[in-house]
Amino acid sequence: MAEFKLKIRRYDPESGAAPYWDEHTVDLEPHRSVLEGILQARNEKDGSIGVRCSCRAAICGSCGVRVNGKPGLACHTHLDDALASAGEDGVIEVEPMGNMPIIKDLIVDMDAVHWKKIQRVTPWLIGKEPVPEREYIVSRESMIDVTQSMACIQCGACVSDCLSMEVDPLFVGPAALAKTYRFVGDPRDAAHEQRLKDLSEDKHGIYDCTHCFKCIEACPKGVAPMNQIMRLRRIAGNDFHIKDRNNGERHEMAFVNNIEKNGILHEADLLPDSYGGKFHPRAVPELIASLPIVVTALLRRKMTPGKALLHPHKAPDGVKRIFEIVEGREERTEFNLYISGTDADNAPNAEVAEAIEATEPAAVAPDGTEGSSA
């Protein structure tokens, strides 16, 4: 047994009192979880500590909290690991998740934020018509791709730390968009295009993600919501050619074309091209709005008028060739490490192979005749 100091953030909105920190010492084996620590404090010291949990085995997703500032499952964080990431005073800090209102202490209102957003994306399969008499039949491979988003246990850790949601509470957010991919990647779903169109046109949809990796870092289940969002963008732009009013697709293509042409990024063209080109009606108000900035940039010689108009670089032939070959492929290659693993992961493990061999009775003798065991 060892002693651990837990500092728990307490808050009861109904009391009218401000939040405060509450410190307890618990006595547990170092490999036990932070959740067990909290429960010991609640059972032995202060029955009023509010915490939610159920499975205690990283399955139900109800114990999401922040430990030392990082979101995760309390039941899935060992006390010794938590101590290692604690501050110099050796006190483990436990707080409620962010981006959601607090109901009491460590319990946040998942309904008000997380579940509302999940509802927003029509989280069920819209089957293809005509409905087959028996089951829908799909190939095994076509479902492997969605297993990553299906691993989600709805704990809200990604929502807690999403940096876009922090400034834009209307953002649909990582968990709901990962859920969207679960259906857009499912061959049985009939509404891929509608789903994508809806979430491209929504100002707070797939193009509102700022690519900050917070959700990837937060997720205890390896769902990597941001990667699912990037898949949604790829499919929306490349497969359905959805030209959204948020300029998401245009910005992406402006960037890609810019590099194809120049080899390195030519920013002076990127902004107007993202709005559809220098002379596109959409670009005009945007350019006027950014005019003061361009003028200051010119004054500070950040850009020269020449640079704003001319292309100082030209893409080397090698770059053009890469675009030709890769963009010319019939199918996009997407290498997903979550599914494929690395060569090192997949290398035949000599020890394991030996162990398996040792347990298997030799059914076939080395000379190819039937073994004598029968």
Place this chain on the structure above:
Amino acid sequence: MKVAYWPGCVSRGFTAELHGSMAAVAPMLDIELVELDRANCCGAGVIAEHSQELADTLNARTFALAQQEITKGADLMMNICSTCQGAQSECQQRLDASAEYRAQVNETLSDEGLEYQDGIINKNFLWVLVEEIGLDKLKTLVKQPLTDLRVGPFYGCYIVRPTDRLDINRAQPRDEYLGQVIETLGGTVIDYAGSHKCCGFPIITMNKEASLEQAGRHLGDAVDAEADCLVTPCPLCHLNLDLQQPMASKQVGRELNMPVLHLPQLVGLALGLSPKELGLQHHVVKPTSVIDWSQAVVGGVSGW
């Protein structure tokens, strides 16, 4: 040491002062820069959003060019952009994971006679400073310690997340390096809420309000923490934090006036270069506090 140097695009375009200050600081740190002038943009995550294989192949090309320099004697590849670091590390992770995938990518590169072999070492200038040059050595090179200069670190997402891909762990706390460098240079590290958050740049054309709100909020937090300036290893962050600061200020409805320095500029100041030599006059937000500081230091020295 000698490095195969990828300056990035923005550091040769909108933030030319970054490339310039890196070039000025490198010899003082005994770094020889072999510029990869035929290399291409890393795609900043946007090309990968369009096509993963395209981004992987483009970066494999840059890596292959860097490896040619490494065979000729360079120690490693170095970049000066958080976003390059992150986008390139992401592609490298996929390329290094599978020989089969690498072969497909190398097939495309073979037209140009290039080939990427797995395992390139590619480090941002920040990592080179701490891991290759070392803080002890850096300390001995300081001529004008940044005494009394209050500096807030701003990392940029791509150089601190995801931690496993970027090899950030207790033994190698790369997400604390900026603070360590500021301290080594003699400055005061300012702790504020936004240091490891996102500047908002990637959504500037899609949701301008949300983008500027992020930049404005972090700058405002730094103002509240009484920072004299911020320092960043990412030119794209610099665009949203400096170039767009007047708009961010409008968005959050408060005065900001927070100068934002590129990492080599901050190092250069401590190594004795003048604000002008480091291109600070090109910033949109006048780095008055920094210039005042350096004049006070120079004045103090000449008063001896």
